[in-house]
Amino acid sequence: MDLIFFPDTHPFDPDKSEAKDEGGDVGKEIKGLSKYRQDLYLRVKSFLKALKKVTDIAPYLQNKQIFKFPQKYDGLYEMRIPKQEKGGVFRIYFCFPKTDLQTLILLCAELKQKTKPMKLDNALIKLKQYREDENKEVHNEEH
Amino acid sequence: MKNINVLDYMDSLEKEDKDLDLFVKMYEALSSFLTDFDFLKDSMGLTQKDVADKMGTTQSAISRIASMKTNPSYKQLQKMAEAVGGELLITPMKDMTAQVPYDLQNKVRELAKGENKTTNEYLDKVIRDSFQSKFEWYEIKTIEVNKVCECSTAYGSDLGGSKSNSIIEFEEIQKKYLEVDSLAIAR
Numbered sequence: 001m002d003l004i005f006f007p008d009t010h011p012f013d014p015d016k017s018e019a020k021d022e023g024g025d026v027g028k029e030i031k032g033l034s035k036y037r038q039d040l041y042l043r044v045k046s047f048l049k050a051l052k053k054v055t056d057i058a059p060y061l062q063n064k065q066i067f068k069f070p071q072k073y074d075g076l077y078e079m080r081i082p083k084q085e086k087g088g089v090f091r092i093y094f095c096f097p098k099t100d101l102q103t104l105i106l107l108c109a110e111l112k113q114k115t116k117p118m119k120l121d122n123a124l125i126k127l128k129q130y131r132e133d134e135n136k137e138v139h140n141e142e143h
Numbered sequence: 144m145k146n147i148n149v150l151d152y153m154d155s156l157e158k159e160d161k162d163l164d165l166f167v168k169m170y171e172a173l174s175s176f177l178t179d180f181d182f183l184k185d186s187m188g189l190t191q192k193d194v195a196d197k198m199g200t201t202q203s204a205i206s207r208i209a210s211m212k213t214n215p216s217y218k219q220l221q222k223m224a225e226a227v228g229g230e231l232l233i234t235p236m237k238d239m240t241a242q243v244p245y246d247l248q249n250k251v252r253e254l255a256k257g258e259n260k261t262t263n264e265y266l267d268k269v270i271r272d273s274f275q276s277k278f279e280w281y282e283i284k285t286i287e288v289n290k291v292c293e294c295s296t297a298y299g300s301d302l303g304g305s306k307s308n309s310i311i312e313f314e315e316i317q318k319k320y321l322e323v324d325s326l327a328i329a330r
Binding site for chain 1: 150210242246248
């Protein structure tokens with residue numbers, strides 16, 4: 001399984017930003033963890049390493065470490081690392097490309113310390129944007 | 144759109160930050176244990192409290208270990224593994240150890256049962272058989288290379304002139320082996 005960032009929408013300027021800015025929102029949040037929550041950073045890394053090895057996320061869905069939103073959310077998923085912990089849970093929202101079930105597109109992430117997810121709306125905006133780009137690519141390939 | 148892999152990105156963060164790199168190297172094994180522990184715990188539908196009860200300890204003790212606030216003892220790790228239906232393995236041979244991905248584990252258990260073997264016995268056999276067939280292929284090819292070496296025309300036909308076909312063939316095969324070897328070492 002490939003785990004790919006969905007980059008920020010602003011055009012990349014090599015003079016102003018690092019290449020890492022292409023890590024988008026998830027990259028930014030992970031960088032934040034690496035500075036202020038190294039324990040959680042490492043837990044996230046171990047989780048992603050294990051996730052990378054599978055070709056089917058069914059076991060994660062069964063044990064609810066990954067949650068699939070209802071159909072109206074157009075294929076939006078959420079992973080929680082760890083699933084429940086007082087010290088905070090790192091949520092990553094992601095989706096699969098329509099034609100490739102071996103790639104996870106990481107849309108956005110948040111360190112959840114409160115009950116309410118704060119970035120769900122953001123994730124939905126990015127998902128919509130991703131699907132539009134995806135449809136454009138398919139359209140271009142057809143013509 | 145350039146695709147950036149999240150794990151490559153994390154590796155690059157560690158390269159830039161020595162403290163982070165040190166922390167990751169120091170606690171990688173514990174974090175990996177906790178990932179597997181959580182997976183088993185959640186698959187069995189257990190809570191930290193359930194695990195703590197099974198271990199005869201408190202939920203907050205488990206929580207402190209899970210959030211890496213305290214270093215667990217060997218006994219605690221062993222009890223944690225048992226509480227979620229697992230077994231503890233500690234080895235200094237990380238580079239020689241592979242883990243069956245979560246999505247294949249039930250299938251592997253079924254296959255082992257079908258062959259009347261424990262999961263470890265079954266995996267040992269699969270690994271040995273797989274490498275054995277690679278070794279056999281390697282040996283067959285090595286004999287072919289040796290034959291090229293023994294051939295009287297390999298070096299004799301055009302000393303001082305251009306390379307014969309046999310020598311070129313030998314060098315190509317040798318080059319391929321070096322590539323295979325370096326790939327195997329890299330893995």
